Amino acid sequence: MMRILPGDLDDPRVIGLLDIHLKSAREETAPGSAHALDLTGLRASGIRLWTIWEDETLLGVGALKRLSPEHGEIKSMHTAQSMRGRGAGSAMLRHIIETARASGMSRLSLETGSWDYFQPARALYRSHGFVECPPFGDYVLDPNSVFMTLEL
Incomplete structure (x- = not known):
């Protein structure tokens, strides 16, 4: 059973x-176009990070950055390569959407890459x-x- 915990x-x-x-985002994107946050960026105020686990195995991470009282941004969504296709990404995305809604946000946005490597991520976001x-x-x-957005 998967469980989502504060990161x-x-x-x-x-x-x-x-x-x-961070490494894969930078390798799979043109120089200057990778916007994944490093540890310092994820420690900034206004950012909440979660991890998703199955027993003691880390499946993935996801973060929510508050841009304004009404608008949030999904940051650093990533599922471990060996754990993909098991629903961890969808579970994390649902958790972030529910948290944003419960926090009073009415819009959730994200930036992802246009390259083929990011096609599965874009498909996941569209499916939600x-x-x-x-x-x-x-x-x-x-x-x-x-750039993608969801009205909550």
Whole structure:
């Protein structure tokens, strides 16, 4: 049974998965177009991180950044390669959506890559109702980025 817990940024297993996420995002995106947060970014105020586990196995991570009282951004969604296809990403995404809604947000947005590597992520977000949108927050139009949003 999967369980979602607050993320512990001092846990070496969490740090390791986040390092893989950051490295792969940078390897699979044009220079200057990777927007994944590092540990310092995830420790910033206004960001909440969760981990998803099955027993003692870390399946994935996901974070929510508050952009304004009404608007949040999904950050650092990543499922361990060997754990993909088991529903962990959907469970984490549902958790983030529910948390945003319960926090009074009426809109949830995200940025992901436009390259083929990110196609499964875009499909996951679409399956939960996200649609493409213009850049939001501090983002600018970038052919290497896809911006998506969900009205809550």
